[in-house]
Amino acid sequence: MMDKKEKTPGEKLKEEIGFKFKHIAELKPEDISPSMEFAEGYKRFMNSSKTERECVKVLREMAEKEGYAEFDASNMYKAGDRVYFVNRDKNIFLLTFGKRPVADGIRFNIAHIDSPRLDLKPNPVMENTEIAYFKTHYYGGIRKYQWGTIPLAMHGVVMLKDGSRVDISIGEGDDEPKFMVSDLLPHLSAQQNKRPLNEGLKGEELNIIIGNIPFNEQDLAERYKLTALKILNDRYGMTEKDFVRAEIEMVPAAKATDIGLDRSMVGAYGQDDKVCAYAAAIAAFEIKEPEYTTLTVFTDKEEIGSEGNTGMASKALHHFVEDICDIYGLKTRNVYRRSICISSDVNPAFDPTFADVFEVNNSSYLGHGPVLTKYTGSRGKSGSNDASAETMAKVISCMEKEGVIWQIGELGKVDEGGGGTIALFMGDNDVDTVDLGVPVLAMHSPFEVTSKLDLYHTYKAYCAFYR
Numbered sequence: 179m180m181d182k183k184e185k186t187p188g189e190k191l192k193e194e195i196g197f198k199f200k201h202i203a204e205l206k207p208e209d210i211s212p213s214m215e216f217a218e219g220y221k222r223f224m225n226s227s228k229t230e231r232e233c234v235k236v237l238r239e240m241a242e243k244e245g246y247a248e249f250d251a252s253n254m255y256k257a258g259d260r261v262y263f264v265n266r267d268k269n270i271f272l273l274t275f276g277k278r279p280v281a282d283g284i285r286f287n288i289a290h291i292d293s294p295r296l297d298l299k300p301n302p303v304m305e306n307t308e309i310a311y312f313k314t315h316y317y318g319g320i321r322k323y324q325w326g327t328i329p330l331a332m333h334g335v336v337m338l339k340d341g342s343r344v345d346i347s348i349g350e351g352d353d354e355p356k357f358m359v360s361d362l363l364p365h366l367s368a369q370q371n372k373r374p375l376n377e378g379l380k381g382e383e384l385n386i387i388i389g390n391i392p393f394n395e396q397d398l399a400e401r402y403k404l405t406a407l408k409i410l411n412d413r414y415g416m417t418e419k420d421f422v423r424a425e426i427e428m429v430p431a432a433k434a435t436d437i438g439l440d441r442s443m444v445g446a447y448g449q450d451d452k453v454c455a456y457a458a459a460i461a462a463f464e465i466k467e468p469e470y471t472t473l474t475v476f477t478d479k480e481e482i483g484s485e486g487n488t489g490m491a492s493k494a495l496h497h498f499v500e501d502i503c504d505i506y507g508l509k510t511r512n513v514y515r516r517s518i519c520i521s522s523d524v525n526p527a528f529d530p531t532f533a534d535v536f537e538v539n540n541s542s543y544l545g546h547g548p549v550l551t552k553y554t555g556s557r558g559k560s561g562s563n564d565a566s567a568e569t570m571a572k573v574i575s576c577m578e579k580e581g582v583i584w585q586i587g588e589l590g591k592v593d594e595g596g597g598g599t600i601a602l603f604m605g606d607n608d609v610d611t612v613d614l615g616v617p618v619l620a621m622h623s624p625f626e627v628t629s630k631l632d633l634y635h636t637y638k639a640y641c642a643f644y645r
């Protein structure tokens with residue numbers, strides 16, 4: 179073996195005062211195997227939580243198994259007690275009372291469980307030239323051309339005339355039918371090829387094929403549509419009018435699966451932001467006796483601006499915090515001021531194929547751990563929470579105490595685009611807030627990719643924050 183060369187003064191100094199983020203597998207190869215195991219539960223979770231409602235249902239079941247009981251405002255709770263609150267079946271709040279009183283502040287961790295998708299219009303069923311279709315209006319930021327020619331599943335709820343609710347799920351089982359949006363064959367796409375990419379498929383072309391056999395009665399108009407309506411009526415008791423009382427989401431039917439020869443990644447629909455939601459839930463379950471009261475929030479409507487009473491722009495969470503404060507005769511504002519919040523949302527991972535849109539020194543990388551994002555926004559940080567140095571320091575210190583590998587990230591090059599998270603809404607509540615989440619490749623596509631090591635260290639980061 180050759181002798182290790184003595185380090186030059188420059189090399190030594192660089193080590194002392196310079197800094198480089200590295201891949202977790204370089205720093206902690208022993209974490210590869212537990213990260214693989216952790217991802218197994220994650221994939222199962224993803225396959226049963228394609229929509230925000232399904233996600234709430236699954237999280238509630240998991241929480242009940244972990245000893246959470248439904249919140250009761252008339253109870254006096256003690257350290258270690260765990261409660262949950264469900265808001266309109268689209269949010270769930272998981273709270274564990276800390277050893278310190280609530281008056282000392284709450285540790286919030288907030289992830290969103292809605293994802294971009296194709297929603298059905300209120301009057302969606304139509305037929306055109308012997309094919310029956312659903313008309314859709316997309317939800318959230320999608321690149322429309324990515325949603326053609328992939329298998330889709332139908333999820334949602336319908337309120338029937340009699341006031342009862344029916345849950346719908348078609349297309350997840352291997353033997354169940356799927357749905358799809360068609361696209362042109364290359365042989366006939368000479369004109370379509372000239373469209374700009376954002377019009378490759380246009381909004382009104384995202385029509386979902388649902389049938390091709392006519393109702394057996396000659397000379398009747400719209401017989402193909404009638405066959406589709408009859409099948410839904412037989413199965414769910416719903417009529418055409420009931421679509422007005424429905425929320426139906428068409429989502430990719432693909433299952434979560436390992437990606438890569440080394441199985442280092444997970445591919446799945448809706449990882450923005452259910453990858454953070456899963457890590458946050460498991461961390462909440464794990465930290466049974468936190469120092470500070472912990473409140474893990476799974477919110478909705480982030481992808482369309484967090485509006486509405488199940489989104490973070492509403493007072494739904496604020497009212498719950500008020501309920502908690504009321505028990506102890508506390509002023510909510512005093513509790514908020516002493517609180518700290520992690521906005522757990524994903525960050526776009528550096529994509530070497532499209533390196534142009536990233537700035538290499540301030541991008542997040544697959545396998546480098548959870549991404550601490552000081553600010554999001556666009557055009558000069560507009561619409562961003564922009565975390566303070568003090569808040570950054572607190573969260574970094576929590577992570578480093580427990581050996582969590584983390585990185586920083588920006589949402590791409592300056593003025594290349596932009597976006598936001600729920601962080602600003604907690605800022606509005608007077609809570610110190612910073613974004614911390616998993617890097618994602620192909621974000622908002624029907625099939626997003628994350629690294630298992632990142633997922634595992636994000637979970638560890640959330641645990642460290644709660645501990």
Ligand code: MN
Pocket residue numbers: 290450451480523524
């Ligand atoms: Mn997100």
Ligand code: MN
Pocket residue numbers: 450481622
């Ligand atoms: Mn998103």
